[in-house]
Amino acid sequence: MPKTTYKTKQQDLLFSYLREMQGKHFTAEDVRAHFESKKISIGIATIYRQLDKLVSEGKIQKYFIDDHSAACFEYSGDACNQNEKHAHLKCELCGRLIHLECAELEDFGTHLKAEHGFVINPLRTVFYGVCTDCLNKMENEGQNE
Amino acid sequence: MPKTTYKTKQQDLLFSYLREMQGKHFTAEDVRAHFESKKISIGIATIYRQLDKLVSEGKIQKYFIDDHSAACFEYSGDACNQNEKHAHLKCELCGRLIHLECAELEDFGTHLKAEHGFVINPLRTVFYGVCTDCLNKMENEGQNE
DNA sequence: TTGCGTGCAAAGGTTTTGCATGGCA
DNA sequence: TGCCATGCAAAACCTTTGCACGCAA
Numbered sequence: 632m633p634k635t636t637y638k639t640k641q642q643d644l645l646f647s648y649l650r651e652m653q654g655k656h657f658t659a660e661d662v663r664a665h666f667e668s669k670k671i672s673i674g675i676a677t678i679y680r681q682l683d684k685l686v687s688e689g690k691i692q693k694y695f696i697d698d699h700s701a702a703c704f705e706y707s708g709d710a711c712n713q714n715e716k717h718a719h720l721k722c723e724l725c726g727r728l729i730h731l732e733c734a735e736l737e738d739f740g741t742h743l744k745a746e747h748g749f750v751i752n753p754l755r756t757v758f759y760g761v762c763t764d765c766l767n768k769m770e771n772e773g774q775n776e
Numbered sequence: 777m778p779k780t781t782y783k784t785k786q787q788d789l790l791f792s793y794l795r796e797m798q799g800k801h802f803t804a805e806d807v808r809a810h811f812e813s814k815k816i817s818i819g820i821a822t823i824y825r826q827l828d829k830l831v832s833e834g835k836i837q838k839y840f841i842d843d844h845s846a847a848c849f850e851y852s853g854d855a856c857n858q859n860e861k862h863a864h865l866k867c868e869l870c871g872r873l874i875h876l877e878c879a880e881l882e883d884f885g886t887h888l889k890a891e892h893g894f895v896i897n898p899l900r901t902v903f904y905g906v907c908t909d910c911l912n913k914m915e916n917e918g919q920n921e
Numbered sequence: 922t923t924g925c926g927t928g929c930a931a932a933g934g935t936t937t938t939g940c941a942t943g944g945c946a
Numbered sequence: 947t948g949c950c951a952t953g954c955a956a957a958a959c960c961t962t963t964g965c966a967c968g969c970a971a
Contacts, residue, residue, distance in 0.1 A: 750905045
């Protein structure tokens with residue numbers, strides 16, 4: 632089915648942003664602000680529509696972090712490095728979002744499939760917890776619960 | 777610090793709901809609807825405020841599933857069974873939310889702590905992927921990507 | 922010329938907040 | 947009586963949608 636789609640200036644701009652942000656995460660608002668700072672105006676609706684399209688094409692990933700804060704998107708890179716499947720760690724204290732590239736995660740995924748019949752999508756999965764820095768901080772301060 | 781808090785009818789009602797829903801997840805709207813069906817009216821603001829308080833006291837857990845749909849809450853039970861730390865699996869296809877009680881998850885948590893210095897909070901962690909039922913359905917239907 | 926993509930503004934849903942009132946201690 | 951908790955409505959926030967216009971093919 633030959634999708635009848637037009638190439639537009641906004642799409643190109645968005646792609647250039649994706650390449651620039653490869654491996655980093657961003658929100659729809661980040662995209663808008665980025666172009667605004669370059670005196671380029673792209674409607675936020677267009678950004679959402681393009682991002683949604685890219686998500687459904689599997690070109691970028693979308694995941695949800697906090698409460699009702701903005702959704703995060705990420706361009707994991709061009710076609711080939713599909714095997715670099717990282718997940719994310721979200722620190723509940725400092726709010727930092729950390730990339731996790733970890734062989735053990737794949738083992739765990741294998742276990743989940745074998746024993747629980749569930750195939751995980753690591754790219755969308757976020758682990759909540761406390762990061763190294765915050766753990767150290769807590770230890771130094773003694774424990775004030 | 778002796779928190780000066782009052783006990784209210786609404787708090788009691790909410791607690792009774794929590795006990796009833798122990799181990800199940802629910803949204804703020806679920807709580808409101810539950811009481812409305814019993815001809816009891818609790819303001820949605822009160823529900824959010826009470827739930828927030830319980831979350832910050834660690835009595836219930838809050839996690840985020842989909843897009844911008846409502847947040848899920850869960851009462852994991854009274855004090856003692858803290859060691860039954862389950863996580864959740866969210867099927868991206870049928871939307872089902874599945875409880876995961878799994879020793880391997882603890883092992884993975886141990887690894888994360890040892891190798892990545894990150895302590896996970898399984899109760900808030902949601903794995904995305906595809907559940908058994910949907911996998912079977914996909915196999916039966918052949919692969920329509 | 923055709924009709925997709927865009928931009929604006931309005932609407933949508935969930936959650937938060939301000940303020941007056943009600944009810945616990 | 948003092949003051950926390952409640953309820954209502956309005957606001958805030960991110961995201962989606964309707965509609966007219968612009969622009970790619």
